[in-house]
Amino acid sequence: MVGIFQRSLRLRTSLRQLSFHGSTSSTDTLSSLVLRGRLFPISSPSVFFSTHRTLQAPNDGPKSLSDTPPPRRPFSRVTEEDLTFFRTLLPGRTITDPDLLESSNVDWLKSVRGSSEVLLRPQTTEEVSQILRYCNSHNLAVNPQGGNTGLVGGSVPVYDEIVLSTALMNNILHFNDVSGILTCQSGCILENLSLYLEERGHIMPLDLGAKGSCQIGGNVATNAGGLRLLRYGSLHGTVLGLEVVLADGRVLDCLSTLRKDNTGYDLKQLFIGSEGTLGVITAVSILCPQKPKSVNVVFLGCETFEQLLKTFQLSKRMLGEILSAYEFLDSECLNLLKTHLKLQNPVSDCPFYIVIETQGSDPNHDEEKLHNFLEEAMASSLVVDGTVATEEGKIKALWSMRERITEALTHDGFTYKYDISLPVERIYQLVTDMRRHLGDRAKSVVGYGHVGDGNLHLNITSPAKNAALLAAIEPFVYEWTAKFQGSISAEHGLGLKKRNYIHYKDLLQPEKHPRNNCSIQEKDRLKVVSIHRLYIVHVCHLCDEYI
């Protein structure tokens, strides 16, 4: 990955011209960095990244593309000389033992495996900078790694890239309890940050099932969503500043702790969600909300998805500002929880279940609102059953019905995970269509997720990894999503597994091509530019227009 930066002269000149504190000197470089979604269209003939290879056109048969890894780029291999340098720089923190490397080479889902031979564990930004500077000049590929809890195979090496782990960069640098702004190194584990903040009357603005292992740097790099997005918004809003080490070792200090700063380009936004392709995040400053005095969790049962959506509208109306999470799961999820994790259903069996959380500053106020909402929901038969929890122990128990589904799925067999954003009315239709489409071929097809954010987690299991089943699922699921203008990766990112599918978002019919007289039918007319695993940017060979 670093090698790509080495050759991307255009990017480097652009960045150099953009001074890191905001103002730009030339409008030319501006246009070359116009962002559309996450891709950088270049209107000049020179290619963004000079390495490219042709790729099958998207509609070339039903073969799934997520299984074929990209070929290894001509990076150098690690030599003894390199190891000596690392060992001098990071004594005792340069790991080459294959047993110790195992956990860094395999992802959490145990679905992808790399063959890295070196794991580096820096403790300071300066060390990260030196590592990257060295790797850049010696043409060595680097794989930044946080908690390794990603679900799209993006956290482990594809080949023998050096793993740069932020695990030892776990210091909390500063917390201002007036503004609620926390500054910490990127290797801090999310749960540890939560515990630290809770003692000071605050909480992290994001929360996800992987909190015990995931690191804040990784969260920022993937623009993680999580369970609290409904209330506190995405990391694009809550991250105030970043310190990033770029591919050539330069340290980009955007670590502002200012709530508002409109001086020039907000460069840090580039790195949020960049999945480690633009630099290594070494420090984060983030705005933290107050710890709520009153937290309630409600677990409800619904007969139909329409009622579930109506309940959502009712909850927004009656709970208003105290609503902090609205999640759903279907009855198949509950069966998995019962079978594999022996969790009991808190209510009677229903086709759909909702988990609602409220957070507020006054228990009496919240309780009253909640009881009114529940009375209304029951009276209008929107929900058929439910239970409420106000005590921490019971709250954890109810949340585990939603948070542990991922775990239950790993026990059910090999899991095919899809994280889809759709118009909220269509969310469950994908699940039913997929069930019909697959028939007996799959073991379980379940749907759950952040319905309040329009985000479905569609999961399919089979006893063992099955290429035929995968071919039946993909590209069906992506085409279905594209048909309804959804996103094929709402919050998990692209990583390795979904890198080939980004065109489902942007590649529309040929008639929507910028220049009408250009058609993109033959596959070799597409000059494809790609990074090891992240993006495939299609650039039309004829007119060099980004598509």
Place this chain on the structure above:
Amino acid sequence: MSGRVLVGVKRVIDYAVKIRVKPDNSGVVTDGVKHSMNPFCEIAVEEAVKLKEKKLIKEVVAVSCGPQQSQETIRTALAMGADRGIHVEVTGKDYDTLGPLQVSKILAALAKKEEAQLVILGKQAIDDDCNQTGQMTAALLDWPQGTFASEVSLENDKVKVVREIDGGLETIKISTPAVLTADLRLNTPRYATLPNIMKAKKKKIANVKPADLGVDLTSRLEVLRVDEPPQRQAGMKVETVDDLVVKLKDAGKV
């Protein structure tokens, strides 16, 4: 037999909360801390409600001794299926020194007044870990007791109790009226469902003072001091066996 079961429920600091000792070491911080029903009391309520569902008893009465907030705990019991509640008001200094002896006197008086067939309690409370109230209540009433119950079955006017003891399980048969205390594996308490929570709002909670029951609340115990357990010392990693021996010698262990 009246078919009435008295269930004692205690309001304690929620088990998931981190406990903090007051700076003057006189007790633990309870202000603003989340409280909930003692887990063993939940199991006791669940057992009583189960017996009612099996139609072996007719009425479940939930009792709690404490300040105004104890009513919340009684409401939870009502939401789980209890029919009515009795709140014995104990506040201030009396509440601070309220212990098993006083509570067992109150429960004994209530059991007689309500003509209870069974008194079911949790085996112990998670805040004081006394494990005395059930036993004292039985003694005061001169009733048989089945403590640490992991299985309860009613057979005519006798109760078969399987007790969890150190050596394994002991099965006894006692006659009613009796006192039972619930152990962990007796049952899994149900979640209070919405329809029941709504119904519980309409159920009655009677207000009673200890004096009305003729109970004297003076405590025979005085808490001298409350301390946190000693902090666990951090461990140390050594590189070689020789280092280990040196460290052990230094610490005087070898």
